[in-house]
Amino acid sequence: MTETMQVALTPRARPAPPGPLSASLTFGWRALLKIKHVPQQLFDVTMFPIMFTLLFTFLFGNALAGSTSAYAEFAIPGILVQTVAFITMYTGIALNTDISKGIFDRFRSLPIWRQSVLTGGLLADLFRYTFAALVVFVLGVALGFRPDNVIGVLIAFALMLVFALSLTTIWTIFGMTLRTPEAVMQASISILFPLVFLTNIWVSETTMPGWLQAIVKVNPVTRVVIAVRELMDGTVSATNIGWAILSCAVIIAVFAPITLHLYNRKLRS
Amino acid sequence: MDSRSPLAIEASGLAKSFGETRAVCGVDLAVPSGTVYGFLGPNGAGKTTTIRMLATLLEPDEGTAYVLGHDVVREADAVRRRVSLTGQYASIDEELTGRENLILLGRLLGVSRPQAKARADELLEVFDLAEAAGRQVETYSGGMRRKLDIAGSIVVTPDLMFLDEPTTGLDPRSRNQVWKIIRTLVAQGTTALLTTQYLDEADQLANRIAVIDRGTVIAEGTSGELKASVGAGALHVRLRDAGRRTEGQEVLSRTLGVPVHPDSDAVALTASVSDPERVARALMELGRAGVGVAEFSLGQPSLDEVFFALTGRPAEETAARENENEEEDAA
Numbered sequence: 001m002t003e004t005m006q007v008a009l010t011p012r013a014r015p016a017p018p019g020p021l022s023a024s025l026t027f028g029w030r031a032l033l034k035i036k037h038v039p040q041q042l043f044d045v046t047m048f049p050i051m052f053t054l055l056f057t058f059l060f061g062n063a064l065a066g067s068t069s070a071y072a073e074f075a076i077p078g079i080l081v082q083t084v085a086f087i088t089m090y091t092g093i094a095l096n097t098d099i100s101k102g103i104f105d106r107f108r109s110l111p112i113w114r115q116s117v118l119t120g121g122l123l124a125d126l127f128r129y130t131f132a133a134l135v136v137f138v139l140g141v142a143l144g145f146r147p148d149n150v151i152g153v154l155i156a157f158a159l160m161l162v163f164a165l166s167l168t169t170i171w172t173i174f175g176m177t178l179r180t181p182e183a184v185m186q187a188s189i190s191i192l193f194p195l196v197f198l199t200n201i202w203v204s205e206t207t208m209p210g211w212l213q214a215i216v217k218v219n220p221v222t223r224v225v226i227a228v229r230e231l232m233d234g235t236v237s238a239t240n241i242g243w244a245i246l247s248c249a250v251i252i253a254v255f256a257p258i259t260l261h262l263y264n265r266k267l268r269s
Numbered sequence: 270m271d272s273r274s275p276l277a278i279e280a281s282g283l284a285k286s287f288g289e290t291r292a293v294c295g296v297d298l299a300v301p302s303g304t305v306y307g308f309l310g311p312n313g314a315g316k317t318t319t320i321r322m323l324a325t326l327l328e329p330d331e332g333t334a335y336v337l338g339h340d341v342v343r344e345a346d347a348v349r350r351r352v353s354l355t356g357q358y359a360s361i362d363e364e365l366t367g368r369e370n371l372i373l374l375g376r377l378l379g380v381s382r383p384q385a386k387a388r389a390d391e392l393l394e395v396f397d398l399a400e401a402a403g404r405q406v407e408t409y410s411g412g413m414r415r416k417l418d419i420a421g422s423i424v425v426t427p428d429l430m431f432l433d434e435p436t437t438g439l440d441p442r443s444r445n446q447v448w449k450i451i452r453t454l455v456a457q458g459t460t461a462l463l464t465t466q467y468l469d470e471a472d473q474l475a476n477r478i479a480v481i482d483r484g485t486v487i488a489e490g491t492s493g494e495l496k497a498s499v500g501a502g503a504l505h506v507r508l509r510d511a512g513r514r515t516e517g518q519e520v521l522s523r524t525l526g527v528p529v530h531p532d533s534d535a536v537a538l539t540a541s542v543s544d545p546e547r548v549a550r551a552l553m554e555l556g557r558a559g560v561g562v563a564e565f566s567l568g569q570p571s572l573d574e575v576f577f578a579l580t581g582r583p584a585e586e587t588a589a590r591e592n593e594n595e596e597e598d599a600a
Contacts, residue, residue: 008395009453011426015379017350026376034364037405106360106421109324110377111350268328 020113027120031094032127041090045132049083053139056202064203069144076140077156077229078201081221083136084129084164085196089188091125092171096184099176099266114267118172122165129164133157149234156231159244163224166248169255176262195221220247277302277429277460278323282332284484285318292318294484295332300462300477305455307475307492308464309575315484316464317433323462324354324431337428352429353422360418363407367398367417370406371424378425385424392420397446412443419447423454430454432463436470448474468575480579487579495575497543502568504540504548509561511535517560524551536563 018026035042053076061071098104098117107117137145137153147153170191174184198215199222205213216222227244230236278300285293293315300306308316321327323334325345333340339347354360361370368389375385393402396416406414415435422430432451436444451474455461465471471478472492480488480495488495496502504525508517514531518538522529525547529540542548548567555562 005395005450005453008391009423009426009450009457011457011459014350014425015381018377018379022379023377026373029376030362030365030369030373033369034362037364037366101363102356102360103362105321105326105356106354106374107377108326109349109352109354110374111346111379112377 017111023112023116024119028123031124045087046135049136072143072145076145078225084160088164088167091168092175092184093181095175096181147232152231156228166251169259172259223247280334284331304476305461305474307471307478309471310481314481353427354431355422368402374421375424396420429460506538506565507563508536524554
């Protein structure tokens with residue numbers, strides 16, 4: 001024991017600190033390991049969308065669109081966006097858990113690019129978003145959803161990922177300012193619910209009263225849903241893609257500076 | 270080892286407040302390279318805050334600190350390359366396995382993947398954690414977590430280790446293991462700054478000790494110097510015959526040169542003494558005077574006694590009050 005200890009504790013050459021990409025990938029690897037060890041977090045993100053899809057399609061499908069498959073055609077792009085939007089809140093919860101458990105301090109004491117904790121987490125988030133979106137997409141196809149444009153579907157997925165990343169800039173603010181992961185979750189949900197339901201995901205906004213239409217139309221989720229719908233059925237218009245991208249840009253422009261400011265402050269205290 | 274100074278840590282006038290609470294108010298430190306420096310004080314004395322400032326986790330409000338020759342604020346990156354921090358609460362990822370935690374830290378320190386894996390296995394072996402290597406840390410006992418935490422801080426041997434209460438809550442066997450690891454590292458050139466609430470831990474490990482209370486250093490020196498200022502400890506004597514206690518008290522206080530107090534126990538006497546040799550002489554004098562001694566003991570001064578001698582109040586009281594403050598802050 002003593003001899004092996006002596007050997008193990010003998011100082012060796014100090015490696016050069018990892019670059020930003022290497023550190024980010026390492027944090028991404030850590031987040032994937034967590035998914036491997038705690039697969040429940042994937043069930044959470046897939047069970048809800050599956051439930052919503054089945055519930056709404058069978059409950060309202062006939063009434064709203066004449067058949068479940070016709071309704072699936074209308075609703076699946078929106079459900080995809082909703083699914084991805086809901087999972088984004090786990091980013092804030094994960095950051096808060098790292099801070100409250102003390103491991104964030106350990107990371108801060110390491111010679112790494114200090115934003116890599118966030119960027120690495122986002123890499124793993126992208127995996128989660130894609131996974132959940134694929135689950136819903138496959139389920140949608142089974143229910144009768146038939147997208148007309150393969151390239152459009154790929155671009156739609158890319159757009160949803162950009163939208164998801166823009167939303168994470170909001171949740172990380174909660175992750176850094178609130179005390180517990182539970183509080184972060186509650187705060188995130190109280191914003192996500194109106195954001196996701198005051199949209200044209202389930203019914204066309206034309207069926208709503210005027211004041212509600214006005215709200216629904218400025219909701220960034222609506223803008224993204226319209227673009228995703230058009231991309232998937234091949235009727236894409238530059239205007240609506242532009243609106244979707246602008247919505248993401250506005251969210252990022254407003255919340256990313258706040259998040260970065262708070263993050264940099266957190267690094268110093 | 271560096272051009273700036275032969276000191277591993279050189280701090281002057283460090284201060285930090287949290288709102289109204291002055292956590293640290295003007296700490297000066299000079300820690301020589303290649304030694305263990307003990308930072309001794311009750312809960313809430315400012316030990317952890319000071320360590321966090323030195324480890325670049327917290328910017329001081331006032332004062333300056335150089336760690337391994339680098340300014341902790343302006344050259345924080347250079348400091349981080351060469352130090353490691355073991356927190357008061359084991360800072361490891363509970364959802365990952367022990368092995369994955371060590372590989373993660375190795376990769377974040379710039380070690381290649383194969384080398385990080387080899388290093389993880391080597392450390393798990395040395396720290397008696399090989400069997401639990403593939404288990405998630407949330408299944409580990411407190412002692413195992415602490416050992417993994419320390420293993421994580423030496424994946425790449427640091428030039429300076431910050432150990433914040435490394436043995437709090439450990440069983441005696443694990444505690445001895447941790448001590449041995451620290452000694453081995455220091456023997457090979459690492460400097461260690463160790464906080465502890467236990468005087469015997471500082472005594473066992475530290476070359477020099479700073480006693481901190483209410484955010485300031487109230488005494489500094491080798492453990493011998495500190496004890497001399499406090500007294501070597503408490504002498505307890507139980508006599509055979511309660512009737513001869515007054516006589517015994519008089520003999521003892523004459524030879525020891527300090528006041529001797531009768532205990533509530535009718536045959537017992539206590540004195541705070543500084544020189545163990547005088548104790549031997551005093552006991553002989555008792556025998557010569559024909560006052561029979563049933564038993565005696567000479568205790569090392571406890572943290573309480575050090576505190577009492579230095580501040581005139583017990584450490585327990587300080588700790589209790591600080592905890593109340595913390596709770597108020599939390600509320």
